[in-house]
Amino acid sequence: SNSRRRFRGFPGSSGDAVPPRPKRLLLGEGRASLVHRVIMIPSRVVRSTATRAAAGSEKEAKEAKVTNLQGYISSRDYQGALTLLEFNRKSGEGDEISNLKWMGYCAFHLGEYQRAFDSYQEIISLSRGSSASEEKGSDGPVVPTEVYLYQGCCLYYLQMYKQAEEKAEEYAQAEEKVLEMRVREETSTDSALREKRRQLVHSKVKGADRLSDEEVRQRIAKEIKEEHSSQKAPELALKNRLLFHVAHKLDDQEKLMMRHQDISESHEDQLSLAAIHYLRSHFQEATDIYKRLLLENRDDLALNVYVAMCYYKLDYYDVSLEILAVYLQAHPDSAVAVNLKACNHFRLYNGRAAEAELKVLADLGHNLGGNNLIRHNQVVFSMGEGALQVLPPLVDVIPEARLNLVIYYLRHEGIQEAYELIKDLEPSTPSEYILKAVVNASVGQELGSREHIKMAQQFFQLVGSSASECDTIPGRQCMASMFFLLKQFEDVNIYLNSIKAYMYNDDDFNWNHGISQAQTGNFKAAEEALLLVQNEKYKAEYCYISWLARCYIHNGQPRNAWELYLKMDTSNESFNLLQLIANDCYRMGHFLYAAKAFDVLERLDPDPEYWEGKRGAVVGVFQQVIASKATADDLRDVLAMVQNTSNPQVEYMLRIIRRWCEQNRITV
Secondary structure (H helix, E strand, O other), X not given: OOOOOOEOOOEOOOOOOOOOOOOOOOEOOOEOOOOOOOOOOOOOOOOOHHHHOOOOHHHXXXXXXXXXXXXXXXXXXXXXXXXXXXXXXXXXXXXXXXXXXXXXXXHHHOOOHHHHHHHHHHHHHHHHHHHHHHOOOOOOOOOOOHHHHHHHHHHHHOOOXXXXXXXXXXXXXXXXXXXXXXXXXXHOOHHHHHHHHHHHHHOOOOOHHHOOHHHHHXXXXXXXXXXXXXXOHHHHXXXXXXXXXXXXXXXXXXXXXXXXXXXOOOHHHHHXXXXXXXXXXXXXXXXXXXXXXXXXXXXXXXXHHHHHHHHHXXXXXXXXXXXXXXXXXXXXXXXXXXXXXXHHHHHHOOHHHHHHHHHHHHHOOOOHHHOHHHHHHHHHHOOOOOHHHHOHHHOXXXXXHHHHHHHHHXXXXXXXXXXXXXXXXXXXXXXHHHHHHHHHHHHHHHHOOHHHHHHHHHHHHXXXXXXXXXXXXXXXXHHHHHHHHOOOHHHHHHHHHHOHHHOXXXXXXXXXXXXXXXXXXXXXXXXXXXXXOOOHHHHOOHHHHHHHHHHHHHOOOHHXXXXXXXXXOOOXXXXXXXXXXXXXXXXXXXXXXXXXXXXXXXXXXXXXXXXXXXXXXXXXXXXXXXXXXXXHHHHHHHXXXXXXXXXXXXXXXXXXXXXXXXXXXXXX
């Protein structure tokens, strides 16, 4: 008896004084994704090139262009800013390096990370070319060192984590060279040492006049390093945040903890820490940080989106919508916020309601087909429509895409394809553990593999017994599934009965609950549960038909079981159902239908056992007629069956039955 487990997919979203509520689970819920920006790029003030221009109308014109760029940036119109910058480059306006920096910035914020990386690479090429022509023999770096760091951020979003780490180290090495050059320049002359010694004496530093030249150099170097660290603090903090997130992506716990220790109380660092909590599924910790930052920065409306994302992940969908409304009121065209709203509606209502929310973006002119995140979620909201076209290219881009593709294959009998996709996945969230358990259970049931069944049991138990999931619907479903695989159906019923009120219209729940109730002999409850299944594909499966037939027989409705057989095409499954009806009806005393089933079996396969079963059933009907528990019509039906049987015992049976009928004035 196969159990059935359903996954609805996962819309990726990128959300307590409220008591915990049961979670809705799995298949069909979709896991849509929300973009969760994890590395804060420091804000850069637009530098006016006009101050270096000539006076008069030329200066005013350049100031207007810079102001225009400022307007684009402040209104988040990065595409407009990028177009202006490209025009400025072609027309020779402004500083080439500055233009390229801003082009990288705008491309990054548009999500065009490769283009941003290329802009920064062009800066490196131009700077090195300038160095070769202007400063031959110079061993010092002339490339703006922060460019390496910005390239590292681009590589991170391109999912090239090792290369991002290398770029961060390249930035550190470049900064070290800059520092060494400055120290060397400021400590290489006797006049510099004399001036420093004079300053120390003037500051009344004890023993300043007795300091050696080397000690003076060390003091100069220390002051330069302190000043450098202060000036470069934003970039150093960005470097730490970048490496913090890279360590998480590479699952390097030692480096993660080391970088964690360097996280400060600054706004950007706390955002980064909250993002790591979110990515590690520590949603309550992330919520606490975001809410604190929101209290300190009421005008930072984007924090409302992050809080809403956390509440979404905590399954407080209505709370998530309330908080999200604050941001949407100011930015109704935000793709990320509208996507999250759609995800909440999907969880609270259905896919149609979620798609209606996304339509708002289309009406505002957004190209939904050009946004991978929204294309992914549209597949989820439409219950898998277009999954094979959309999801495979996104498997390594959106984490939920792999899980949803696995779900799609499970729904469409592609168990082996689902297994290949998930076998190497190291689960880290309850949903991933559950999905891996379901795939292993499916493979185990299909191949008869005890190893896969055991692995599924372990994954189910890990989730069901965890402190965070044990009292949720998914947690209890997991425990029920584990006991189902162990064939401990009394325990299965305990868990399923506890969540029955939440799963009334869930076909998969009703399937499993019906079979489990039947296994424990509670056929009345089993019949009620199985009849709640609405999926026609499920209802056509032999497993479902056979269990429903058994419930009908044990509940005194053998006619319904017989009608199930009559609706089936001739096949091995219909033959097996006949055997079930014959034996169960005989056992339960429904001898008329037992006789009918044995009669058909005997005609299909002249096995002596089928004749013996039919003979016993006919005698059983005869006894019931004698006891007034069956009608004469029933007796006539079974006698017609016997008369068509070529067996020496037939004449003796007929003679006895007819004699009794004559004595009791019954016409047969």
